[in-house]
Amino acid sequence: MVQQLSWKVGGQQGEGIESTGEIFSIALNRQGYYLYGYRHFSSRIKGGHTNNKIRVSTTPVRTIADDLDVLVAFDQETIDLNYHELHDQGVIIADAKFNPAAPEDCKAALYPVAFTEIAANLSTALMKNMVAIGATCAVLNLDTHVFLNVVDEIFGRKGEQVVAKNMEAIQKGYEVMQEQLGSSTNTLKLDPADGKKRLFIIGNDAIALGAMAGGARFMAAYPITPASEIMEYLIKKLPKVGGTVIQTEDEMAACTMAIGSNYGGVRSFTASAGPGLSLMMESIGLSGITETPLVIVDTQRGGPSTGLPTKQEQSDLLAMIYGSHGEIPKIVMAPSTVEEAFYDIAEAFNLAEEYQCPVIFLSDLQLSLGKQTVEPLSLEKIEIHRGKLVNEDLPELSNKGYFKRYELTEDGVSPRVLPGTKNGIFHVTGVEHDETGKPSEVAVNRKKQMDKRMKKLKNVRFNVPVYKDTPHEEADLLMIGINSTRGVIEEAKERLEADGFKVNHAHIRLLHPFPADEVAEVVSKAKKIAVVEHNITGQLANIIKMNVGGSDKIHNICKYDGNPFLPHEVYDACKELL
16 A cells, blocks of 8 residues: 555647546546646647656645656657656556567566557547556556546536446456456555545636636736636636636737726736747836736746747746836736635735736746646635725816826825726826826926835735745755745655755745845745756846845756756755755
Protein backbone atom coordinates (compact mmCIF):
# COMPACT_ATOMS: atom_id res chain seq x y z
CA MET A 1 0.00 0.00 0.00
CA VAL A 2 1.29 3.46 -0.91
CA GLN A 3 0.14 6.94 0.08
CA GLN A 4 0.85 8.48 -3.31
CA LEU A 5 1.91 7.62 -6.84
CA SER A 6 2.61 9.31 -10.15
CA TRP A 7 1.03 8.28 -13.46
CA LYS A 8 1.67 9.64 -16.95
CA VAL A 9 0.02 9.03 -20.31
CA GLY A 10 1.68 10.16 -23.52
CA GLY A 11 1.34 10.04 -27.30
CA GLN A 12 0.69 12.27 -30.28
CA GLN A 13 -1.40 15.35 -29.78
CA GLY A 14 -4.95 14.77 -30.99
CA GLU A 15 -5.21 11.04 -30.24
CA GLY A 16 -7.05 11.26 -26.93
CA ILE A 17 -4.19 11.80 -24.47
CA GLU A 18 -5.98 14.61 -22.64
CA SER A 19 -9.25 12.69 -22.34
CA THR A 20 -7.39 9.64 -21.01
CA GLY A 21 -5.85 11.68 -18.22
CA GLU A 22 -9.15 13.46 -17.60
CA ILE A 23 -11.16 10.27 -17.12
CA PHE A 24 -8.45 8.70 -14.93
CA SER A 25 -8.10 11.72 -12.66
CA ILE A 26 -11.77 12.63 -12.32
CA ALA A 27 -12.62 9.11 -11.18
CA LEU A 28 -9.89 9.14 -8.54
CA ASN A 29 -10.82 12.63 -7.39
CA ARG A 30 -14.34 11.38 -6.76
CA GLN A 31 -12.93 8.63 -4.60
CA GLY A 32 -11.54 11.36 -2.35
CA TYR A 33 -7.90 11.35 -3.50
CA TYR A 34 -5.95 14.57 -3.92
CA LEU A 35 -4.56 15.08 -7.42
CA TYR A 36 -2.25 17.37 -9.28
CA GLY A 37 -2.04 17.16 -13.07
CA TYR A 38 0.29 18.95 -15.45
CA ARG A 39 -0.02 18.69 -19.23
CA HIS A 40 2.94 18.97 -21.61
CA PHE A 41 1.65 19.89 -25.06
CA SER A 42 2.85 21.39 -28.31
CA SER A 43 1.79 24.73 -29.78
CA ARG A 44 -0.11 23.11 -32.64
CA ILE A 45 -3.60 21.73 -33.13
CA LYS A 46 -2.60 18.17 -33.96
CA GLY A 47 0.62 16.16 -33.86
CA GLY A 48 3.72 16.47 -31.74
CA HIS A 49 4.37 14.71 -28.47
CA THR A 50 2.04 15.45 -25.58
CA ASN A 51 1.70 13.95 -22.13
CA ASN A 52 -0.31 14.36 -18.98
CA LYS A 53 1.41 13.63 -15.67
CA ILE A 54 -0.91 13.12 -12.72
CA ARG A 55 0.04 12.77 -9.09
CA VAL A 56 -2.41 10.92 -6.85
CA SER A 57 -2.17 11.19 -3.06
CA THR A 58 -4.06 10.66 0.17
CA THR A 59 -2.81 14.10 1.32
CA PRO A 60 -2.82 17.52 -0.43
CA VAL A 61 -0.30 18.04 -3.27
CA ARG A 62 0.46 21.23 -5.22
CA THR A 63 3.13 20.18 -7.70
CA ILE A 64 4.19 17.32 -9.95
CA ALA A 65 6.33 14.51 -8.59
CA ASP A 66 10.05 13.95 -9.18
CA ASP A 67 9.66 10.43 -10.45
CA LEU A 68 7.10 8.23 -12.14
CA ASP A 69 5.40 4.97 -11.15
CA VAL A 70 3.38 4.20 -14.28
CA LEU A 71 3.91 5.35 -17.87
CA VAL A 72 1.14 4.66 -20.40
CA ALA A 73 2.60 4.98 -23.91
CA PHE A 74 0.65 5.25 -27.16
CA ASP A 75 3.87 5.49 -29.19
CA GLN A 76 7.61 4.81 -28.92
CA GLU A 77 8.44 8.49 -28.62
CA THR A 78 6.59 8.59 -25.30
CA ILE A 79 8.87 5.88 -23.93
CA ASP A 80 12.04 7.48 -25.31
CA LEU A 81 11.21 10.93 -23.92
CA ASN A 82 9.84 9.95 -20.50
CA TYR A 83 11.34 6.66 -19.33
CA HIS A 84 14.09 8.45 -17.38
CA GLU A 85 11.47 9.56 -14.84
CA LEU A 86 10.56 5.96 -13.95
CA HIS A 87 12.10 4.47 -10.83
CA ASP A 88 13.38 0.89 -10.63
CA GLN A 89 9.97 -0.52 -9.69
CA GLY A 90 8.16 1.52 -12.34
CA VAL A 91 5.85 0.11 -15.00
CA ILE A 92 5.47 0.92 -18.70
CA ILE A 93 2.15 -0.06 -20.30
CA ALA A 94 2.52 0.39 -24.05
CA ASP A 95 0.35 -0.17 -27.10
CA ALA A 96 1.56 -3.41 -28.72
CA LYS A 97 0.72 -1.91 -32.11
CA PHE A 98 4.12 -0.18 -32.43
CA ASN A 99 6.23 -3.06 -31.04
CA PRO A 100 7.41 -1.07 -27.99
CA ALA A 101 10.98 -1.35 -26.77
CA ALA A 102 12.55 -0.02 -23.58
CA PRO A 103 15.97 1.67 -23.82
CA GLU A 104 18.89 -0.38 -22.48
CA ASP A 105 19.28 1.74 -19.34
CA CYS A 106 15.58 1.53 -18.46
CA LYS A 107 15.00 -0.62 -15.36
CA ALA A 108 11.21 -0.34 -15.39
CA ALA A 109 9.11 -3.32 -16.47
CA LEU A 110 7.55 -3.06 -19.94
CA TYR A 111 4.14 -4.61 -20.65
CA PRO A 112 2.81 -4.48 -24.24
CA VAL A 113 -1.00 -4.39 -24.37
CA ALA A 114 -2.87 -4.28 -27.67
CA PHE A 115 -4.80 -1.06 -26.95
CA THR A 116 -5.70 -0.37 -30.57
CA GLU A 117 -6.47 -3.96 -31.59
CA ILE A 118 -8.67 -4.66 -28.56
CA ALA A 119 -10.59 -1.41 -29.07
CA ALA A 120 -11.07 -2.06 -32.78
CA ASN A 121 -12.37 -5.56 -32.12
CA LEU A 122 -14.88 -4.24 -29.61
CA SER A 123 -16.12 -1.28 -31.63
CA THR A 124 -13.64 1.37 -32.76
CA ALA A 125 -9.92 2.03 -32.37
CA LEU A 126 -10.85 5.39 -30.83
CA MET A 127 -11.57 3.53 -27.58
CA LYS A 128 -7.92 2.54 -27.15
CA ASN A 129 -7.61 5.08 -24.33
CA MET A 130 -10.27 3.17 -22.39
CA VAL A 131 -8.31 -0.06 -22.82
CA ALA A 132 -5.30 1.80 -21.43
CA ILE A 133 -7.30 2.92 -18.40
CA GLY A 134 -8.35 -0.67 -17.80
CA ALA A 135 -4.73 -1.82 -17.94
CA THR A 136 -3.87 0.91 -15.43
CA CYS A 137 -6.59 -0.40 -13.11
CA ALA A 138 -4.88 -3.80 -13.07
CA VAL A 139 -1.50 -2.31 -12.15
CA LEU A 140 -3.00 -0.09 -9.44
CA ASN A 141 -5.46 -2.70 -8.14
CA LEU A 142 -8.38 -0.38 -8.87
CA ASP A 143 -11.96 -1.54 -9.29
CA THR A 144 -12.95 -0.70 -12.89
CA HIS A 145 -16.44 0.28 -11.73
CA VAL A 146 -15.09 3.51 -10.22
CA PHE A 147 -15.00 4.80 -13.82
CA LEU A 148 -18.64 4.00 -14.63
CA ASN A 149 -20.15 7.34 -13.58
CA VAL A 150 -17.44 9.33 -15.35
CA VAL A 151 -17.85 7.35 -18.58
CA ASP A 152 -21.62 7.77 -18.35
CA GLU A 153 -21.30 11.54 -17.96
CA ILE A 154 -18.93 11.87 -20.91
CA PHE A 155 -20.57 9.44 -23.34
CA GLY A 156 -24.12 9.14 -21.97
CA ARG A 157 -25.55 11.52 -24.56
CA LYS A 158 -24.43 9.07 -27.25
CA GLY A 159 -26.56 6.32 -25.79
CA GLU A 160 -26.34 3.39 -23.41
CA GLN A 161 -24.64 1.17 -25.97
CA VAL A 162 -21.70 3.56 -26.31
CA VAL A 163 -21.34 3.72 -22.53
CA ALA A 164 -21.45 -0.06 -22.30
CA LYS A 165 -18.81 -0.47 -25.04
CA ASN A 166 -16.44 1.95 -23.30
CA MET A 167 -16.85 0.13 -20.00
CA GLU A 168 -16.28 -3.16 -21.82
CA ALA A 169 -13.03 -1.72 -23.23
CA ILE A 170 -11.90 -0.77 -19.71
CA GLN A 171 -12.73 -4.26 -18.42
CA LYS A 172 -10.95 -5.96 -21.33
CA GLY A 173 -7.83 -3.86 -20.78
CA TYR A 174 -7.93 -4.85 -17.11
CA GLU A 175 -8.19 -8.53 -17.88
CA VAL A 176 -5.41 -8.57 -20.50
CA MET A 177 -3.08 -6.64 -18.21
CA GLN A 178 -3.91 -8.85 -15.24
CA GLU A 179 -2.99 -11.94 -17.30
CA GLN A 180 0.43 -10.44 -18.02
CA LEU A 181 1.04 -9.47 -14.44
CA GLY A 182 0.18 -12.87 -13.03
CA SER A 183 1.91 -13.05 -9.67
CA SER A 184 4.23 -10.15 -10.48
CA THR A 185 5.09 -7.74 -7.68
CA ASN A 186 4.92 -4.82 -10.13
CA THR A 187 1.56 -3.69 -8.84
CA LEU A 188 0.75 -0.61 -6.79
CA LYS A 189 -2.18 -0.21 -4.45
CA LEU A 190 -3.11 3.13 -2.94
CA ASP A 191 -4.19 3.56 0.65
CA PRO A 192 -7.93 4.25 0.80
CA ALA A 193 -8.98 7.87 0.28
CA ASP A 194 -11.22 9.75 2.70
CA GLY A 195 -14.14 9.80 0.24
CA LYS A 196 -14.78 13.55 0.64
CA LYS A 197 -16.08 15.59 -2.28
CA ARG A 198 -13.73 18.25 -3.59
CA LEU A 199 -13.39 20.32 -6.75
CA PHE A 200 -10.97 19.27 -9.48
CA ILE A 201 -10.24 22.33 -11.62
CA ILE A 202 -7.54 24.30 -13.40
CA GLY A 203 -6.49 27.74 -12.19
CA ASN A 204 -8.14 29.44 -15.16
CA ASP A 205 -11.52 28.00 -14.13
CA ALA A 206 -11.00 29.36 -10.61
CA ILE A 207 -10.12 32.78 -12.04
CA ALA A 208 -13.24 32.80 -14.22
CA LEU A 209 -15.50 31.64 -11.40
CA GLY A 210 -13.95 34.14 -8.99
CA ALA A 211 -14.47 36.97 -11.48
CA MET A 212 -18.18 36.11 -11.69
CA ALA A 213 -18.43 35.87 -7.91
CA GLY A 214 -16.69 39.24 -7.65
CA GLY A 215 -19.35 40.92 -9.76
CA ALA A 216 -17.73 40.91 -13.22
CA ARG A 217 -20.43 40.99 -15.88
CA PHE A 218 -18.45 41.78 -19.03
CA MET A 219 -15.32 40.24 -20.50
CA ALA A 220 -13.63 41.25 -23.74
CA ALA A 221 -10.74 39.06 -24.87
CA TYR A 222 -8.78 37.62 -27.76
CA PRO A 223 -7.96 33.88 -27.47
CA ILE A 224 -4.37 33.13 -26.52
CA THR A 225 -2.61 30.30 -24.68
CA PRO A 226 -2.66 29.90 -21.70
CA ALA A 227 -5.53 32.35 -21.00
CA SER A 228 -8.21 31.11 -23.40
CA GLU A 229 -9.96 28.84 -20.90
CA ILE A 230 -11.02 31.89 -18.86
CA MET A 231 -12.95 33.25 -21.83
CA GLU A 232 -14.24 29.80 -22.84
CA TYR A 233 -15.57 29.17 -19.33
CA LEU A 234 -17.31 32.54 -19.14
CA ILE A 235 -18.83 32.27 -22.62
CA LYS A 236 -20.90 29.41 -21.17
CA LYS A 237 -21.50 30.78 -17.68
CA LEU A 238 -21.59 34.59 -17.72
CA PRO A 239 -24.85 34.95 -19.72
CA LYS A 240 -26.61 32.93 -16.99
CA VAL A 241 -26.07 35.83 -14.58
CA GLY A 242 -26.83 38.57 -17.09
CA GLY A 243 -23.27 39.03 -18.33
CA THR A 244 -21.65 39.13 -21.76
CA VAL A 245 -18.41 37.92 -23.33
CA ILE A 246 -17.08 39.38 -26.58
CA GLN A 247 -14.22 37.86 -28.57
CA THR A 248 -12.46 40.87 -30.04
CA GLU A 249 -10.29 41.27 -33.13
CA ASP A 250 -7.17 41.86 -31.04
CA GLU A 251 -5.92 42.60 -27.50
CA MET A 252 -5.99 46.37 -27.96
CA ALA A 253 -9.70 46.25 -28.67
CA ALA A 254 -10.25 43.92 -25.73
CA CYS A 255 -8.52 46.27 -23.30
CA THR A 256 -10.26 49.44 -24.51
CA MET A 257 -13.64 47.68 -24.47
CA ALA A 258 -13.05 46.68 -20.85
CA ILE A 259 -12.10 50.28 -20.03
CA GLY A 260 -15.24 51.61 -21.71
CA SER A 261 -17.47 49.12 -19.93
CA ASN A 262 -15.92 49.95 -16.54
CA TYR A 263 -16.41 53.65 -17.30
CA GLY A 264 -20.09 52.85 -17.81
CA GLY A 265 -20.27 51.19 -14.39
CA VAL A 266 -20.09 47.46 -15.26
CA ARG A 267 -17.34 45.45 -13.63
CA SER A 268 -15.32 44.33 -16.64
CA PHE A 269 -11.99 42.74 -17.44
CA THR A 270 -9.81 41.06 -20.03
CA ALA A 271 -7.32 38.19 -19.94
CA SER A 272 -4.29 37.43 -22.07
CA ALA A 273 -0.63 36.38 -21.99
CA GLY A 274 2.63 38.31 -22.39
CA PRO A 275 2.30 39.17 -26.12
CA GLY A 276 -1.24 40.42 -25.57
CA LEU A 277 -0.22 42.52 -22.56
CA SER A 278 2.46 44.18 -24.71
CA LEU A 279 -0.27 45.34 -27.10
CA MET A 280 -2.37 46.62 -24.19
CA MET A 281 0.28 48.87 -22.65
CA GLU A 282 -0.97 52.12 -24.18
CA SER A 283 -4.52 51.32 -23.11
CA ILE A 284 -3.35 50.50 -19.58
CA GLY A 285 -1.90 54.02 -19.50
CA LEU A 286 -5.31 55.34 -20.56
CA SER A 287 -6.89 53.56 -17.60
CA GLY A 288 -4.26 55.10 -15.34
CA ILE A 289 -4.62 58.73 -16.42
CA THR A 290 -8.42 58.65 -16.67
CA GLU A 291 -8.55 56.82 -13.33
CA THR A 292 -10.92 54.23 -14.77
CA PRO A 293 -10.98 50.86 -12.97
CA LEU A 294 -9.54 47.99 -15.02
CA VAL A 295 -8.64 44.36 -14.25
CA ILE A 296 -6.30 42.46 -16.58
CA VAL A 297 -5.26 38.84 -16.16
CA ASP A 298 -1.78 37.99 -17.44
CA THR A 299 -1.17 34.24 -17.66
CA GLN A 300 2.59 34.18 -18.15
CA ARG A 301 4.20 31.83 -20.66
CA GLY A 302 7.59 31.40 -22.33
CA GLY A 303 8.78 34.44 -24.27
CA PRO A 304 9.89 36.65 -25.91
CA SER A 305 7.60 37.17 -28.91
CA THR A 306 5.70 33.94 -29.62
CA GLY A 307 8.44 32.16 -27.69
CA LEU A 308 7.14 29.02 -25.98
CA PRO A 309 3.37 29.59 -25.97
CA THR A 310 2.55 26.29 -24.24
CA LYS A 311 5.39 26.23 -21.70
CA GLN A 312 6.00 27.55 -18.19
CA GLU A 313 7.74 30.86 -17.41
CA GLN A 314 7.55 33.83 -15.02
CA SER A 315 9.25 36.56 -17.02
CA ASP A 316 6.57 39.29 -17.14
CA LEU A 317 7.12 40.70 -13.63
CA LEU A 318 9.09 43.80 -14.52
CA ALA A 319 6.99 44.47 -17.61
CA MET A 320 3.78 44.39 -15.60
CA ILE A 321 5.14 46.78 -12.97
CA TYR A 322 7.03 49.19 -15.21
CA GLY A 323 5.78 48.48 -18.74
CA SER A 324 3.51 51.45 -19.35
CA HIS A 325 4.96 54.64 -20.79
CA GLY A 326 4.84 57.44 -18.28
CA GLU A 327 4.02 56.81 -14.63
CA ILE A 328 0.63 55.69 -13.37
CA PRO A 329 -0.63 54.06 -10.19
CA LYS A 330 -0.95 50.33 -10.78
CA ILE A 331 -1.54 47.26 -8.60
CA VAL A 332 0.09 43.92 -9.50
CA MET A 333 -1.15 40.77 -7.71
CA ALA A 334 0.21 37.20 -7.89
CA PRO A 335 -1.85 34.38 -6.31
CA SER A 336 0.06 31.23 -5.37
CA THR A 337 -2.70 28.58 -5.32
CA VAL A 338 -5.93 27.84 -7.16
CA GLU A 339 -7.91 28.79 -4.04
CA GLU A 340 -6.12 32.14 -3.85
CA ALA A 341 -6.79 32.68 -7.56
CA PHE A 342 -10.53 32.41 -6.91
CA TYR A 343 -10.63 34.79 -3.95
CA ASP A 344 -7.95 37.20 -5.18
CA ILE A 345 -9.50 37.86 -8.59
CA ALA A 346 -12.70 38.92 -6.82
CA GLU A 347 -10.60 41.22 -4.64
CA ALA A 348 -8.89 42.60 -7.75
CA PHE A 349 -12.19 44.15 -8.86
CA ASN A 350 -12.58 45.75 -5.43
CA LEU A 351 -9.08 47.20 -5.58
CA ALA A 352 -9.57 48.50 -9.13
CA GLU A 353 -12.67 50.42 -8.07
CA GLU A 354 -11.45 51.52 -4.65
CA TYR A 355 -8.21 52.97 -6.06
CA GLN A 356 -9.54 53.74 -9.56
CA CYS A 357 -6.54 52.27 -11.34
CA PRO A 358 -5.49 49.25 -13.43
CA VAL A 359 -4.96 45.99 -11.53
CA ILE A 360 -2.76 43.35 -13.17
CA PHE A 361 -3.61 39.84 -11.99
CA LEU A 362 -0.46 37.81 -12.61
CA SER A 363 -0.69 34.04 -13.09
CA ASP A 364 1.60 31.58 -14.91
CA LEU A 365 1.00 28.62 -17.18
CA GLN A 366 1.47 26.03 -14.46
CA LEU A 367 -1.01 27.75 -12.14
CA SER A 368 -3.46 28.52 -14.94
CA LEU A 369 -3.51 25.11 -16.64
CA GLY A 370 -2.40 22.73 -13.88
CA LYS A 371 -5.47 20.77 -12.80
CA GLN A 372 -5.73 19.95 -9.15
CA THR A 373 -7.92 19.05 -6.22
CA VAL A 374 -9.32 22.09 -4.45
CA GLU A 375 -11.32 22.32 -1.25
CA PRO A 376 -14.87 23.70 -1.71
CA LEU A 377 -14.86 27.44 -2.39
CA SER A 378 -17.03 29.80 -0.35
CA LEU A 379 -19.02 32.66 -1.85
CA GLU A 380 -19.62 33.95 1.66
CA LYS A 381 -15.98 35.03 1.89
CA ILE A 382 -16.35 37.39 -1.07
CA GLU A 383 -17.39 40.99 -0.46
CA ILE A 384 -17.94 43.70 -3.04
CA HIS A 385 -16.62 47.22 -2.43
CA ARG A 386 -17.08 49.92 -5.06
CA GLY A 387 -15.05 52.66 -3.44
CA LYS A 388 -16.02 56.31 -3.94
CA LEU A 389 -18.72 55.58 -6.50
CA VAL A 390 -21.56 58.11 -6.23
CA ASN A 391 -24.88 56.29 -6.57
CA GLU A 392 -27.24 59.28 -6.37
CA ASP A 393 -27.95 62.49 -8.23
CA LEU A 394 -25.66 65.37 -7.31
CA PRO A 395 -26.67 68.87 -6.25
CA GLU A 396 -26.38 71.55 -8.90
CA LEU A 397 -22.79 72.71 -9.22
CA SER A 398 -21.54 76.29 -9.32
CA ASN A 399 -18.29 75.76 -11.25
CA LYS A 400 -19.83 76.13 -14.72
CA GLY A 401 -21.78 72.92 -14.27
CA TYR A 402 -18.82 70.52 -14.31
CA PHE A 403 -18.25 67.82 -11.72
CA LYS A 404 -14.77 67.60 -10.14
CA ARG A 405 -14.12 64.04 -11.23
CA TYR A 406 -10.39 64.42 -10.58
CA GLU A 407 -10.73 66.41 -7.39
CA LEU A 408 -7.56 66.74 -5.31
CA THR A 409 -8.13 64.62 -2.20
CA GLU A 410 -6.10 63.58 0.83
CA ASP A 411 -5.89 59.91 -0.18
CA GLY A 412 -5.54 60.57 -3.92
CA VAL A 413 -8.88 58.93 -4.75
CA SER A 414 -11.54 61.22 -6.21
CA PRO A 415 -15.32 60.74 -6.20
CA ARG A 416 -16.50 58.83 -9.27
CA VAL A 417 -19.79 59.12 -11.11
CA LEU A 418 -21.31 57.09 -13.91
CA PRO A 419 -22.49 58.55 -17.23
CA GLY A 420 -25.99 59.96 -16.89
CA THR A 421 -25.68 60.97 -13.23
CA LYS A 422 -27.51 64.27 -12.78
CA ASN A 423 -25.06 67.18 -12.42
CA GLY A 424 -22.18 64.72 -12.83
CA ILE A 425 -20.90 65.83 -16.22
CA PHE A 426 -17.12 66.09 -16.67
CA HIS A 427 -14.47 65.85 -19.39
CA VAL A 428 -12.64 62.55 -19.88
CA THR A 429 -9.52 62.47 -22.01
CA GLY A 430 -6.16 60.74 -22.28
CA VAL A 431 -4.26 64.03 -22.02
CA GLU A 432 -3.37 65.71 -18.75
CA HIS A 433 -6.32 67.56 -17.25
CA ASP A 434 -7.56 69.62 -14.34
CA GLU A 435 -10.02 68.56 -11.65
CA THR A 436 -12.99 68.63 -14.04
CA GLY A 437 -11.14 66.71 -16.75
CA LYS A 438 -10.54 69.75 -18.95
CA PRO A 439 -7.19 69.42 -20.82
CA SER A 440 -4.42 71.37 -19.13
CA GLU A 441 -0.67 71.65 -19.68
CA VAL A 442 -0.11 74.08 -16.81
CA ALA A 443 2.96 72.94 -14.85
CA VAL A 444 1.41 73.50 -11.42
CA ASN A 445 -1.69 71.50 -12.36
CA ARG A 446 0.44 68.71 -13.86
CA LYS A 447 2.36 68.29 -10.64
CA LYS A 448 -0.79 68.31 -8.53
CA GLN A 449 -2.53 65.68 -10.66
CA MET A 450 0.55 63.44 -10.79
CA ASP A 451 0.96 63.70 -7.01
CA LYS A 452 -2.73 62.94 -6.54
CA ARG A 453 -2.68 59.83 -8.72
CA MET A 454 0.51 58.36 -7.31
CA LYS A 455 -0.62 59.05 -3.74
CA LYS A 456 -3.08 56.15 -4.10
CA LEU A 457 -0.28 53.58 -3.87
CA LYS A 458 0.59 54.65 -0.32
CA ASN A 459 -2.67 53.28 1.03
CA VAL A 460 -3.32 50.05 -0.89
CA ARG A 461 -5.17 47.57 1.30
CA PHE A 462 -4.53 43.89 0.62
CA ASN A 463 -5.27 41.31 3.30
CA VAL A 464 -2.31 38.94 2.82
CA PRO A 465 0.41 40.57 0.67
CA VAL A 466 2.89 37.86 1.70
CA TYR A 467 2.11 34.23 2.52
CA LYS A 468 4.46 33.23 5.32
CA ASP A 469 5.50 29.85 6.70
CA THR A 470 8.20 31.22 8.99
CA PRO A 471 8.49 29.27 12.25
CA HIS A 472 12.17 30.10 12.81
CA GLU A 473 13.42 33.36 14.35
CA GLU A 474 16.86 32.66 12.91
CA ALA A 475 16.59 30.51 9.80
CA ASP A 476 19.44 28.91 7.92
CA LEU A 477 17.54 29.61 4.72
CA LEU A 478 14.56 31.64 3.54
CA MET A 479 12.92 30.45 0.31
CA ILE A 480 10.91 33.03 -1.67
CA GLY A 481 8.73 32.62 -4.75
CA ILE A 482 5.59 33.73 -6.58
CA ASN A 483 2.69 31.97 -8.31
CA SER A 484 2.96 28.20 -8.93
CA THR A 485 6.36 27.64 -7.28
CA ARG A 486 4.65 27.49 -3.89
CA GLY A 487 4.05 23.74 -4.03
CA VAL A 488 7.58 22.82 -5.08
CA ILE A 489 9.08 25.13 -2.42
CA GLU A 490 6.88 23.57 0.27
CA GLU A 491 8.15 20.10 -0.63
CA ALA A 492 11.79 21.19 -0.81
CA LYS A 493 11.41 22.93 2.57
CA GLU A 494 10.02 19.74 4.12
CA ARG A 495 13.01 17.72 2.86
CA LEU A 496 15.54 20.30 4.04
CA GLU A 497 13.99 20.40 7.50
CA ALA A 498 14.16 16.60 7.61
CA ASP A 499 17.91 17.05 7.06
CA GLY A 500 18.07 19.25 10.16
CA PHE A 501 18.08 22.72 8.57
CA LYS A 502 15.91 25.60 9.78
CA VAL A 503 14.00 26.81 6.73
CA ASN A 504 11.42 29.59 6.33
CA HIS A 505 9.22 30.18 3.30
CA ALA A 506 7.61 33.38 1.98
CA HIS A 507 5.44 33.67 -1.13
CA ILE A 508 4.82 37.20 -2.39
CA ARG A 509 1.21 37.83 -3.44
CA LEU A 510 1.38 41.60 -3.94
CA LEU A 511 4.21 42.66 -6.26
CA HIS A 512 3.27 46.33 -6.63
CA PRO A 513 3.14 48.36 -4.50
CA PHE A 514 5.75 46.08 -2.98
CA PRO A 515 5.15 45.01 0.67
CA ALA A 516 8.67 46.05 1.67
CA ASP A 517 8.14 46.00 5.44
CA GLU A 518 6.74 42.46 5.51
CA VAL A 519 9.43 41.10 3.22
CA ALA A 520 12.17 42.93 5.13
CA GLU A 521 10.99 41.28 8.33
CA VAL A 522 11.38 37.71 6.99
CA VAL A 523 14.62 38.59 5.18
CA SER A 524 16.17 39.84 8.42
CA LYS A 525 15.55 36.46 10.06
CA ALA A 526 17.52 34.40 7.52
CA LYS A 527 21.23 33.75 7.02
CA LYS A 528 20.73 32.97 3.34
CA ILE A 529 17.89 33.57 0.89
CA ALA A 530 16.99 31.48 -2.17
CA VAL A 531 14.64 33.14 -4.68
CA VAL A 532 13.01 30.46 -6.83
CA GLU A 533 11.63 31.69 -10.15
CA HIS A 534 11.08 30.79 -13.81
CA ASN A 535 13.18 33.33 -15.70
CA ILE A 536 16.84 33.85 -16.59
CA THR A 537 17.53 37.25 -15.05
CA GLY A 538 16.14 36.75 -11.55
CA GLN A 539 13.41 39.38 -11.85
CA LEU A 540 11.80 38.65 -8.48
CA ALA A 541 15.19 38.63 -6.75
CA ASN A 542 15.98 42.02 -8.32
CA ILE A 543 12.65 43.46 -7.15
CA ILE A 544 13.44 42.30 -3.60
CA LYS A 545 16.94 43.82 -3.74
CA MET A 546 15.51 47.09 -5.03
CA ASN A 547 12.87 47.38 -2.31
CA VAL A 548 14.47 45.63 0.66
CA GLY A 549 18.17 45.11 0.02
CA GLY A 550 19.93 41.94 1.12
CA SER A 551 22.03 41.51 -2.01
CA ASP A 552 24.81 39.89 0.01
CA LYS A 553 22.64 36.92 1.01
CA ILE A 554 20.20 36.57 -1.89
CA HIS A 555 20.85 33.67 -4.28
CA ASN A 556 19.00 32.97 -7.52
CA ILE A 557 17.49 29.58 -8.33
CA CYS A 558 16.24 30.09 -11.88
CA LYS A 559 14.72 27.71 -14.42
CA TYR A 560 13.78 28.88 -17.89
CA ASP A 561 13.65 25.80 -20.16
CA GLY A 562 9.84 25.81 -20.31
CA ASN A 563 9.36 23.03 -17.76
CA PRO A 564 8.16 23.50 -14.18
CA PHE A 565 10.52 22.94 -11.26
CA LEU A 566 10.65 19.45 -9.80
CA PRO A 567 10.94 19.18 -6.00
CA HIS A 568 14.41 17.60 -6.13
CA GLU A 569 15.74 20.43 -8.32
CA VAL A 570 14.87 23.06 -5.72
CA TYR A 571 16.01 20.81 -2.87
CA ASP A 572 19.38 20.09 -4.52
CA ALA A 573 20.01 23.76 -5.31
CA CYS A 574 19.17 24.83 -1.76
CA LYS A 575 21.24 22.01 -0.24
CA GLU A 576 24.21 23.27 -2.24
CA LEU A 577 23.72 26.76 -0.80
CA LEU A 578 23.68 25.37 2.74
